[in-house]
Amino acid sequence: MAVKKFSNKKTISYYMCDRTHTLTLPMLVNLILEVSGEQSDELGLDEQVMEEKGYSWIILQYEFHITRFPHNKETIEIETYATEYNKLFCYRDFVVRDEEGTELIHVQSTFALFDSAKRKMARLPEDIVTPYEATFNKRVRRTPKPVEINEEKVYEQPFNVRYFDIDTNQHVNNSKYLDWTLSTLGGEFLSQHTMTYANVKFDKEVYEGKLINSSVSIDETEDHIITAHKIRTEDIINCSASFEWKKQS
Amino acid sequence: MAVKKFSNKKTISYYMCDRTHTLTLPMLVNLILEVSGEQSDELGLDEQVMEEKGYSWIILQYEFHITRFPHNKETIEIETYATEYNKLFCYRDFVVRDEEGTELIHVQSTFALFDSAKRKMARLPEDIVTPYEATFNKRVRRTPKPVEINEEKVYEQPFNVRYFDIDTNQHVNNSKYLDWTLSTLGGEFLSQHTMTYANVKFDKEVYEGKLINSSVSIDETEDHIITAHKIRTEDIINCSASFEWKKQS
Numbered sequence: 001m002a003v004k005k006f007s008n009k010k011t012i013s014y015y016m017c018d019r020t021h022t023l024t025l026p027m028l029v030n031l032i033l034e035v036s037g038e039q040s041d042e043l044g045l046d047e048q049v050m051e052e053k054g055y056s057w058i059i060l061q062y063e064f065h066i067t068r069f070p071h072n073k074e075t076i077e078i079e080t081y082a083t084e085y086n087k088l089f090c091y092r093d094f095v096v097r098d099e100e101g102t103e104l105i106h107v108q109s110t111f112a113l114f115d116s117a118k119r120k121m122a123r124l125p126e127d128i129v130t131p132y133e134a135t136f137n138k139r140v141r142r143t144p145k146p147v148e149i150n151e152e153k154v155y156e157q158p159f160n161v162r163y164f165d166i167d168t169n170q171h172v173n174n175s176k177y178l179d180w181t182l183s184t185l186g187g188e189f190l191s192q193h194t195m196t197y198a199n200v201k202f203d204k205e206v207y208e209g210k211l212i213n214s215s216v217s218i219d220e221t222e223d224h225i226i227t228a229h230k231i232r233t234e235d236i237i238n239c240s241a242s243f244e245w246k247k248q249s
Numbered sequence: 250m251a252v253k254k255f256s257n258k259k260t261i262s263y264y265m266c267d268r269t270h271t272l273t274l275p276m277l278v279n280l281i282l283e284v285s286g287e288q289s290d291e292l293g294l295d296e297q298v299m300e301e302k303g304y305s306w307i308i309l310q311y312e313f314h315i316t317r318f319p320h321n322k323e324t325i326e327i328e329t330y331a332t333e334y335n336k337l338f339c340y341r342d343f344v345v346r347d348e349e350g351t352e353l354i355h356v357q358s359t360f361a362l363f364d365s366a367k368r369k370m371a372r373l374p375e376d377i378v379t380p381y382e383a384t385f386n387k388r389v390r391r392t393p394k395p396v397e398i399n400e401e402k403v404y405e406q407p408f409n410v411r412y413f414d415i416d417t418n419q420h421v422n423n424s425k426y427l428d429w430t431l432s433t434l435g436g437e438f439l440s441q442h443t444m445t446y447a448n449v450k451f452d453k454e455v456y457e458g459k460l461i462n463s464s465v466s467i468d469e470t471e472d473h474i475i476t477a478h479k480i481r482t483e484d485i486i487n488c489s490a491s492f493e494w495k496k497q498s
Contacts (some may be wrong), residue, residue, distance in 0.1 A: 159409075230424070
């Protein structure tokens, strides 16, 4: 069955970029979720409708395959579509292209539905998945896990969860976890390396006012540079991630 | 003389809003500076041209007169124009209107030109101010200062300057100072009050890797609620601000 694709153009602004004049990964997450929100609006399933039904979407995992991050003032097209769903999970892809139609970034994501009353994940009901025209496949995908952190070579940094980290969904904005993981790498590493792949897995939500701990280990050989990350609150793992990098030319 | 006005429309996205579903002040600053950047681009004075000339714009002060913050998904029009300039300062206004043309926010700002080689403020040269068609007036404006903090009733919070706080201009993004001042007020205050006026004065730049101290005192009477703020690095005052609020209805 053909999937229902939705796309929209976005122009990259200076406040979405870092000192290298390219879009940051946290802002990419904001932009792709903006576009999937636009698709939901178009299909009559905006947050208000979802709230009335007693549900909200949660994101469990992202994988990013990055050829190039768009630069400041560049106009990109973000395409999104739900590919497959099963009893509990919905898989959604995002493709970011430049103005010539060349693919810059491909994102694969896993969503689930949260039942606000029962405070747990819900079975995906027909009326919520049908409009997206995704294919039902009872098989649960085995997505690759982020590379495990090397606890012997770890560097740690604390971050306070701030007022503006909470967005309209009343939860810590998804992009903030990426901000905390990446910031811990520091300016020297980040301005000398370009990300080619990212795997981000969300485990437990972080709450306002909490002090989170962001830890990282760097594994660098002649062939590859991989960084592995954990976001923890006390002893709880909130988020795991690993990134692959190349040296900036 | 008529001033050269420039305007552009922006649609408010969820990632620009806080839990109250309205645009945050830090994101408002990003959007208005995006629009003044667009005017500069149109006049052939984009950052690259300015860099080649050896200059960059710095912002010394903002005053915000706020009737209402736009809400999530609302489309606003931001108009900007340089009103006046003198030997050292350039005054620029921004007017934010809703789709019916009703004024929501009026911003008055003071800009200056920074000479990158001499590391100090420059006299405004003709070729840089003429295209904006502002009026020369040798009188330096006496803009109101932010209300002084009450050191006896102060609450303080430290913040680390993070990698993503630095934007394409290689400086801490203007909006981050507002993030630090406001975050110190905490979730309870911010979700129960709406800002009606803001006065923000930038004194000394903050640098990456520094620990800044954000302090606030709250002055609440029957008539008014005013918060006064300072951002300091060690003993240096980086930014002073004061905000007027009303209770959220």
